[in-house]
Amino acid sequence: MAVSSRTAMAVLSLPPARGVLSVMFLALAPLGLMADMDMGAPGRVALSLVMVLLGAPIWAWTLAGFWKDVSRPDHGDRSVVLAKRPRRLAVAVSWVALAVVVIAVPTFTISTRPEMPEELAIGSLLAVLVGLPTASLLPMLSRWYVIRGGTVSVERQGLVVRSPWQKPRGVRLWLLEDLGEEPRVLEAMPDGTGDGLAPGVRWRPGARDAVLRWAAEGFDPTFEEARALGLRGEWSSDPRASAETWRSKAGVILFLGWAVILCGLLAGGILYFVARGDSPWWILPMLGWAPVLGLAILGRRLLRVLRHTAQPGRPPARVTEEGWVDLLHEQGLIRWEHITHLMVRGHEVLLVATEDAPPFRDRDLGNRLNDRVEGWAERSRVPVPSAGLGVGGPGLWGVGERHLSYPPESNASAVADEAEALGRIPVQRVPSRG
Known part of the structure; x- marks a missing residue:
């Protein structure tokens, strides 16, 4: 059973398989509205809605792959591309082709009814035959075109120049104080550091000005730079850069x-x-x-x-004379004598409680049930897969009997600063990861 499920997931991870399933569910979506069964209008609408809901995960999965191909080709999670070949026309055509497929496939299904004109079936079929290969192939081909031209990425240590013709080369930011104003990156980079880049590689909007500022002042992206260039939030000292988008x-x-x-x-x-x-x-x-x-x-x-x-401005916790008032996990007041320390890593915060403190209780029913199942699974000889913890959004993870964890986007580091200024508990700061 486990082997067959892994095989099925491996097959579904292939873009052609996901594409076929996506088109199939698009074709099935209007079947409920077209059904002649004796279920009334509400029943037919419900049947079509079920088809849409069943197809939604496959569509989302396929759209994620499409989005990856039309977006900038970042190299893993540790770097962000600042300069590349532009491909605006290819991206625009890809999105238009995808929209054509989304409209034409269910239209073709509807056109199969006898009362529908034959021209509708022919037109929608032609639209699918043109739009489907365009939406499938053009994003991948244009992405390959961008990568073949080379890219300039930023990491915490500096810039990295990548091209198919040479090994990745690091460039320290202080070497770029005299970065030329030439829009072609190959000619603007000093001392041949841009060798291997295609002449068409250009800076993304705002990237050149950001690099010049980092070269002069050090690498600490502002909130505006982090959002405009899609930089990692922990690279910035501004907590707003880690906020959820x-x-x-x-x-x-x-x-x-x-x-x-x-x-x-x-x-x-x-x-x-x-x-x-x-x-x-x-x-x-x-x-x-x-x-x-x-x-x-x-x-x-x-x-x-x-x-x-x-409530985007709602803090994850408050600091009072009595203790730390947790709001994110709905734990309420935690007295200072029940807290050993706060650990801050970048914008992440971990609250550690004493052994004699009342244990924290996860308010989420799904997490509690999963904990029970995992406890039973540890005592059972039959392997039971975990249902996973914290699926679904803010405040649904990081609740243990002796700790509460606050993700960077919660802005709990600002509350930790207030606790440190109050001086009631020690605040340990460790180097940020990545």
């Missing part, structure tokens, strides 16, 4: 919303068929518990994420 928040909200709606439809569907008499009553306790439990766990997570998103 709207894109990441939207991704979490969309995922949880998809899961909540799917669980609601499953629970409603089971109840509907039992109430109509199409299914026996014992189906409710046998199958109905799963979507109901999913709603109880994921619904609360969705509400929590929405609440945090609606």
